[in-house]
Amino acid sequence: MVSIPTRLEQTRARIAAACSAAHRPPGSVQLLAVSKTFGADAVEQAFAAGQRAFGENYIQEALAKIEALAALRTQLQWHLIGPIQSNKSRPVAENFDWVHSVDRLKIAQRLSDQRPPTLPPLHICLQVNISGEASKSGLMPAELPEVARAVAALPRLVLRGLMAIPEPAQGEAAQRAPHRALHALLDELRATLGDQAPQLDTLSMGMSADLEAAVAEGATIVRVGTAIFGTR
Ligand SMILES: *Cc1c(COP(=O)(O)O)cnc(C)c1O
DSSP states (O other): OOOHHHHHHHHHHHHHHHHHHTTOOGGGSEEEEEOTTSOHHHHHHHHHTTOOEEEESOHHHHHHHHHHTGGGGGGOEEEEOSOOOGGGHHHHHHHOSEEEEEOSHHHHHHHHHHSOTTSOOEEEEEEBOTTOOTTSOSBOGGGHHHHHHHHHTOTTEEEEEEEOOOOOOOSHHHHHHHHHHHHHHHHHHHHHHGGGSTTOOEEEOOOTTTHHHHHHTTOSEEEESHHHHOOO
């Protein structure tokens, strides 16, 4: 069993190599360590090895970890990357720094209303159904401009960009296509919204199996679980 610090180092090396191949600066991609299903002890090991940003899918599980690691709270960034039901939005607004999985305006409105005034605004990515699968969550590309304009206007949120979970694909070309499509949607949105969304700079895409393809297509945050913490 390879240790978490070693796997973290290997993942950083993959990102650095992908940045180099894409002629991108090495610091232009943030690593989000996806700690879902792993305990606070695993997060602490990654923290000790320099990792600061952690991604969680399940709200109850995440809240327990955030609580257990309260002593480190100011040094950690917690990102929610899993689905939110509207009756669960309050603890999300109160405990996370980022939410990548906003897929309807109603959730964004609730998060803005419920974000405590003592905290900085919540960073938001809109999740896009980039592979067009009927069963997957995420906004359809055609819905994006209207929802993004409304989210960007909410007072306690900052709209940062787009997130997608493409269908698994084999081979570089097939892996790159959906990431390229998400990048094009972000470019269109920036052109459409202009000053209405001044901080639209984030492409949250790429996981353990396809982070190189995502970095090649402009990812600014890669969300990596298995390659750091092991199989779930
Ligand atoms: C679990 C998960 C990841 C990490 O996936 P790995 O294949 O383990 O790297 C990334 N993003 C989302 C939304 C996830 O649910």
